Structures are given as C-alpha cells and as structure tokens.
Amino acid sequence: MSIERIVFAVAGFMVMLSLALSHFWDPNWLWFTAFVGLNLFQSAFTGFCPLAKILKAAGSKPGSAFS
Numbered sequence: 077m078s079i080e081r082i083v084f085a086v087a088g089f090m091v092m093l094s095l096a097l098s099h100f101w102d103p104n105w106l107w108f109t110a111f112v113g114l115n116l117f118q119s120a121f122t123g124f125c126p127l128a129k130i131l132k133a134a135g136s137k138p139g140s141a142f143s
Contacts (some may be wrong), residue, residue: 079131
C-alpha cells in the first residue's frame with residue numbers, strides 16, 4: 077500500500093471515528109473532524125503532510141494514488 081493510500085485511509089478513519097464519538101459521546105469531537113479536514117485541505121496546496129513524512133521515514137513507498 078502506498079503512502080498516499082495509507083494517508084487517505086487514516087484520514088477517512090479519523091473522520092468517521094470522530095463523527096461517531098461526537099454522536100455518542102460529546103459534540104466537541106467535531107473539532108477533531110474539522111482539524112483533519114483542514115489538514116487535508118492545506119496539504120493539497122502545500123504538499124506538507126505530517127503522516128506522510130512519518131510513513132516515508134518508516135520505509136513506506138510513495139506511489140500514484142489514482143492510477
């Protein structure tokens with residue numbers, strides 16, 4: 077699995093998890109959803125993604141996400 081696909085999977089999981097937590101526990105978890113969304117948005121323009129850097133340092137291979 078490439079770095080890009082791992083980032084997409086983790087971001088999607090975090091969004092779904094925080095939505096579930098906000099529904100069943102506390103609505104303030106929606107702030108975490110907003111944080112994940114803003115991080116995805118800024119990484120589209122800047123190319124900076126903390127998780128991608130961690131995965132690259134751990135030895136994951138970059139790839140073409142949509143091919």
